[in-house]
Amino acid sequence: MPIRQRCPPTEEFVDTFQDTIVPSSIPSSRFIDWDGIEDEIENYERQIEAILDLEGVSESEFVEGLADALMNADDTRKWIDFYFEVLGERGNKYSALEGVWKFYDIQRSIDAGDRESARSLADILQEIGLQYIVDEADIRDHFRGMLVGMESHARKNRQGECFEELVGEQIANIANRLVDAGYNVQMDAEYTTAYNDESGQKKTVDFALFEDDELRLVVEANAYKVGGSKPSEIRRSYNHVAKRMRNDDVAFVWITDGQGWAKSLTNVLRQSYDDITDLYNLHQAETELPDDVERFFETKEV
Incomplete structure (x- = not known):
């Protein structure tokens, strides 16, 4: 099950997500x-x-x-x-x-x-x-x-770097909040973990949260300034990863944003939410994710 405390109907989620999109993660400076x-x-x-x-x-x-x-x-x-x-x-x-x-x-x-x-x-x-x-x-x-x-070419990489920095700040704030609440939590970036099965396969995630040195939650961060096929490919990949993580009692969260998620990617956004559910843009990661993660650490339910 998802860690989201509030799971609105798909169309309501899509409308809220698109209404609060951050067009680009690159500040003017x-x-x-x-x-x-x-x-x-x-x-x-x-x-x-x-x-x-x-x-x-x-x-x-x-x-x-x-x-x-x-x-x-x-x-x-x-x-x-x-x-x-x-x-x-x-x-x-x-x-x-x-x-x-x-x-x-x-x-x-x-x-x-x-x-x-x-x-x-x-x-x-x-x-x-x-x-x-x-x-x-x-x-x-x-x-x-x-x-x-x-620089127009360099900004393609900078978009992702800036977005990961913003998401990293959000996850660090959540980790600090959990520590203040009495949990023994550590955060890591670019963490590689093996699936708990016989496949021998591994997955590197953008951010990971541990409790008592045990992996509890992973986060992937992607920003899309333009549409195209890439978000759809990522959705299918992350849906597969989310299922395998949940089988290992690890929560999977996808934080994504950018004007690429506007109307041209509405169908992909619907499918992403229906498949993964624990999907947030930056605004939602700030306003909803902290409570969702703390409740997850309380209940241990994935």
């Missing part, structure tokens, strides 16, 4: 990681100074200068990454109509002393427009702007 950006600029200071020496030179001198820098680099891949990040490209390769440049293979060739590989890469960098940027822009300001643009 962390929308852009300015400290991280400045650290990355500082990390590439040597590369910046070297490329500034090529300002105003001819095309051939620029290409040869890049090739020289690559041949003399103590960390070839770092120099390659810098050049392409200045051009707004990040990854393991560059592809265009003319072909594919795989950075690992290029790095290996350059490190083996193949100047032709270095010059070939320098040629493509010049053709893409690296020389234009060096000649026409303040390289540090330009690089800073490129890093800000790349």
